[in-house]
Amino acid sequence: MLSKLFSMFDNKDKRPLRMIKDHALYHYSSCPFCFRVQITMTKLGIEIEKRNIHQGSKYFDELKQGGGSTMVPCLRIEKDGKTQWMYESADIVHYLEENFPKS
Numbered sequence: 549m550l551s552k553l554f555s556m557f558d559n560k561d562k563r564p565l566r567m568i569k570d571h572a573l574y575h576y577s578s579c580p581f582c583f584r585v586q587i588t589m590t591k592l593g594i595e596i597e598k599r600n601i602h603q604g605s606k607y608f609d610e611l612k613q614g615g616g617s618t619m620v621p622c623l624r625i626e627k628d629g630k631t632q633w634m635y636e637s638a639d640i641v642h643y644l645e646e647n648f649p650k651s
């Protein structure tokens with residue numbers, strides 16, 4: 549049942565995903581807001597390094613110290629030598645759609 553649901557969001561376009569550099573998505577797998585971001589990434593055909601905050605404490609601490617909150621999803625953006633921590637799935641979805649439209 550769940551696998552059928554997930555298959556609806558598979559990358560049906562068989563072109564390789566575009567790897568987006570200088571970005572990292574802090575997440576954990578059972579988070580519905582993270583899933584929403586993942587659906588957008590699949591739709592756009594992009595991949596971003598994912599950092600699961602439940603897999604050991606490294607990314608949890610990194611997120612807490614860098615972003616100031618352990619809420620996920622959080623998109624870390626490295627640009628012009630600065631680091632931006634973007635929270636809120638709606639903002640992340642909007643940012644990805646604006647900056648990495650489907651090619």
Ligand SMILES: N[C@@H](CCC(=O)N[C@@H](CS)C(=O)NCC(=O)O)C(=O)O
Pocket residue numbers: 578579580581582617618619620621635636637638
């Ligand atoms: N409004 C936020 C909600 C995100 C949210 O509630 N995330 C949960 C996981 S599903 C969370 O990280 N809770 C723990 C916390 O806030 O520290 C969004 O749309 O991204």
